[in-house]
Amino acid sequence: MTIPSASRRRSGRPAWAGRNYTLLTAAAVVTGLGNAGALIAAAFAVLEAGGDGGDVGLVAAARTVPLVVFLLIGGAVADRLPRHRVMVAANTLNCLSQAAFAALVLSGEARLWHMAVLSALGGTGQAFFSPAAEGMLLSTVDGEQAGRAFAIFRMGMNGAQIGGAALGGALIAAFGPGWVLAVDAAAFAVAGALRAFLDVGHTARRESAGMLRDLREGWREVAGRPWLWGIVVQFSVVNAVVAAAESVYGPLVAEEHLGGARPWGLALAAFGAGTLLGGLLMTRWKPRRLLLVGTVCVFPFALPSAALAVPLPVPALCAVMFGAGVSIEVFGVSWMTALHQEIPEDKLSRVAAYDWFGSVSMVPLATALAGPAESAFGRTAALWGCSALIVLLTVAVLAVPEVRRLRRRTGAPVAEGVVAAGGGLPGVPGGLPGVPGQADGPDPVSRC
Numbered sequence: 001m002t003i004p005s006a007s008r009r010r011s012g013r014p015a016w017a018g019r020n021y022t023l024l025t026a027a028a029v030v031t032g033l034g035n036a037g038a039l040i041a042a043a044f045a046v047l048e049a050g051g052d053g054g055d056v057g058l059v060a061a062a063r064t065v066p067l068v069v070f071l072l073i074g075g076a077v078a079d080r081l082p083r084h085r086v087m088v089a090a091n092t093l094n095c096l097s098q099a100a101f102a103a104l105v106l107s108g109e110a111r112l113w114h115m116a117v118l119s120a121l122g123g124t125g126q127a128f129f130s131p132a133a134e135g136m137l138l139s140t141v142d143g144e145q146a147g148r149a150f151a152i153f154r155m156g157m158n159g160a161q162i163g164g165a166a167l168g169g170a171l172i173a174a175f176g177p178g179w180v181l182a183v184d185a186a187a188f189a190v191a192g193a194l195r196a197f198l199d200v201g202h203t204a205r206r207e208s209a210g211m212l213r214d215l216r217e218g219w220r221e222v223a224g225r226p227w228l229w230g231i232v233v234q235f236s237v238v239n240a241v242v243a244a245a246e247s248v249y250g251p252l253v254a255e256e257h258l259g260g261a262r263p264w265g266l267a268l269a270a271f272g273a274g275t276l277l278g279g280l281l282m283t284r285w286k287p288r289r290l291l292l293v294g295t296v297c298v299f300p301f302a303l304p305s306a307a308l309a310v311p312l313p314v315p316a317l318c319a320v321m322f323g324a325g326v327s328i329e330v331f332g333v334s335w336m337t338a339l340h341q342e343i344p345e346d347k348l349s350r351v352a353a354y355d356w357f358g359s360v361s362m363v364p365l366a367t368a369l370a371g372p373a374e375s376a377f378g379r380t381a382a383l384w385g386c387s388a389l390i391v392l393l394t395v396a397v398l399a400v401p402e403v404r405r406l407r408r409r410t411g412a413p414v415a416e417g418v419v420a421a422g423g424g425l426p427g428v429p430g431g432l433p434g435v436p437g438q439a440d441g442p443d444p445v446s447r448c
Contacts, residue, residue: 020140020198021149024133025156027191031091032160034187037168038098041177041184045105046115048177055112061364062116063123068361070127075353076214078132079346084198087136090129091192097121098185106178130356135349136198138340147408148283150336154329155279162272218350221343227291227402228342228351231335232358234393238301239359240366241386245305248370249383253308263314270318271304274325281326282333286410290341291403294334295394297327302390309383341409 043056051059078086101118104110141149171180222229246268254264287293300323307320343351373382397403 034184036164038184041180074128075131078349086132095188102181134352151282278329
């Protein structure tokens, strides 16, 4: 046992950061850099092709609809097949669709239906990738170091998305959206190659009695845990109202009261900086009552909508966004640690699929209803309503006894079937997507 430990020290990695963790984190950073810029580039590509704001929304919806439709199937497939193969196949589909998107934009031949179809293919790839990636990460993290590993992974992913958005905006201004889409296609190719080298020799072969039975088993895992389905329901609404506030109301408030796009960009950057600090905090802090602490930290996520409703001056808004970023990262790491601790390894991807489904399914509806809600109640009332929903749902979740009582297990052996990412024995410190895997598409708040 001392030889592998010494080997890890000579490699420059912490003793708990094994080979799989390094590959997963590197791949997530690569795709995070590419995707953040590509989301901006796709919108500008639509506008350059003669589209308007409605067309931008249509192309975005074309990605989200297949994501929602195929998520549960993707989870069942990921628990049936080797997860790294599902991840690589999904990365390949994303690479090809983005490459075609880039080629059409660069040639000047892109049409709205082209972009919608290719975005739909990207959403389909993410639907299969996300549950497989989350299951891959959760099944290969050592129990004692799970929280630290998840925190560092999320820091890398969040940092890549912040840097990718800034770099993507600069590249679009210098070279146009087509080249940014091409960079994203290359990022998927690199990430897929890295994930192809993941070691899954330690995972047992999974037998399946059929897709429907697999889905029913996954649902029983969710439905039988009030803490799990309660938080999934909570974030189905939280993610939806946050998306409406940030994508619809935020830019309007910034334009009318704060001075335009630049202050709103600063506020979003402050939120990103807060997530990095939150991740750093969670590399050291191991709260005993995981879900109690995590859920309490959801309350500050109601503050940005309230700040926009007032609206607060730009410095105060940035401070609020920064605090929300810190707090939501505490929740995110606590949530991942709870899933890792409580869910059987062979059902991780199916549970992750139901989690993802709940987290993204209501986002298109909320963004579509944001405009009518503003017309019916006024923007200020709609923003206060967003904050109130977050607070009320968080109070409701805290009323669930399992949320208050679930404790971090320390010194316990890793659950059966879970081994260190370095390929060692169960319970032996090894290392850590893709909980993400999440870096390959929009990142719901509750996710990695």
